[in-house]
Amino acid sequence: MATIIIRDAVLADLPVLKEFEQGIIATERPFNDALKSEHICYYDIKQLIEGHDSTVMVADDNGRIVGSGYARIKTSKAHLTHDLHAYLGFMYVAPTHRGQGINQRVIQALIAWGKTQGMQDFYLEAYAENSSALKAYQKLGFQASLVEMKLS
Numbered sequence: 585m586a587t588i589i590i591r592d593a594v595l596a597d598l599p600v601l602k603e604f605e606q607g608i609i610a611t612e613r614p615f616n617d618a619l620k621s622e623h624i625c626y627y628d629i630k631q632l633i634e635g636h637d638s639t640v641m642v643a644d645d646n647g648r649i650v651g652s653g654y655a656r657i658k659t660s661k662a663h664l665t666h667d668l669h670a671y672l673g674f675m676y677v678a679p680t681h682r683g684q685g686i687n688q689r690v691i692q693a694l695i696a697w698g699k700t701q702g703m704q705d706f707y708l709e710a711y712a713e714n715s716s717a718l719k720a721y722q723k724l725g726f727q728a729s730l731v732e733m734k735l736s
Contacts, residue, residue, distance in 0.1 A: 587645055587646050588643050588644065588645045588650065588681075588684075588686060588689070589643070589644050590641055590642070590643055590644075590689050590690055590693040591641065591642060591644055592633075592639060592640070592641060592642075593629075593633050593639075593640035593641060593642045593652070594633065595630065595633060595634075597633075597640075597642055597649055598629060598630060598633075600649045601629050601640070601642070601649070601652055601674075602625075602629065604649075604652050604674070604676040604678075605625060605626060605627055605629065605674070605676075606623075607676055608626065608674070608675075608676050609624060609626065611714075612711060612714075615711035615712075615713050615714055616711065617736070618736065626673075626674075627654070627673070627674055629654075629674075632654045632656065632674075635656070637656060637657040637701075638654060638655065638656035638657065639654065639655050639656075639694070639697050640652065640653070640654045640674065641653055641654070641655075641690050641693050641694055641697070642690075643677070643681070643686045643689065643690055645681065649678075650677065650678040650680070650681040650686060651676060651677040651678065651681065651686040651687060651689075651690050652674055652675070652676050652690065653672060653673070653674050653675045653676075653687070653690040653691060653693075653694050654672070654673055654674040654694070655670045655671070655672050655694040655695075655697055655698050655706075656670065656671050656673075657669075657670055657671075657698075657701055657703065658670070658671045660705070666704065666705045668702075668703065669703060669705040669706065669707055670694070670695070670697075670698035670701070670703040670705070670706045670707070671706075671707050671708065672691065672694050672695075672706060672707070672708040673708060673709070675687055675690065675691070675708075675717070687720055688720070688723065688724060691721075691724055692724070706726075707729075708721060708726065712731065
């Protein structure tokens with residue numbers, strides 16, 4: 585694990601990051617039967633890398649990207665006490681590197697970036713049935729604050 589560094593993503597990382605996105609979607613399909621069955625994309629990764637109000641971070645193991653995540657500054661709802669917050673997403677760790685604390689390190693780096701942008705509030709989403717993701721986020725201090733309910 586000593587060889588793994590967390591760094592800002594660059595455009596040359598896009599092919600791997602697009603594979604990671606499909607890995608996330610494949611993981612989430614069992615939790616959401618409303619996802620389209622054909623090829624879909626969640627993110628504009630290029631825009632997140634180039635954006636002035638966002639960052640994409642990767643875990644790099646000797647030149648091989650093994651994890652990812654992004655943070656984006658968003659406008660908060662008008663009824664909240666904070667005007668802006670950082671939204672975290674695109675959390676993925678390659679199967680070969682899971683269980684090594686990489687996701688934690690990526691999230692910590694994203695939070696550190698958000699704090700340099702003046703953010704004090706951080707949000708992310710996870711499927712209620714994705715217990716491993718929920719446990720990982722709770723380990724970092726995240727707590728459930730709103731549960732979305734669905735009827736189909």
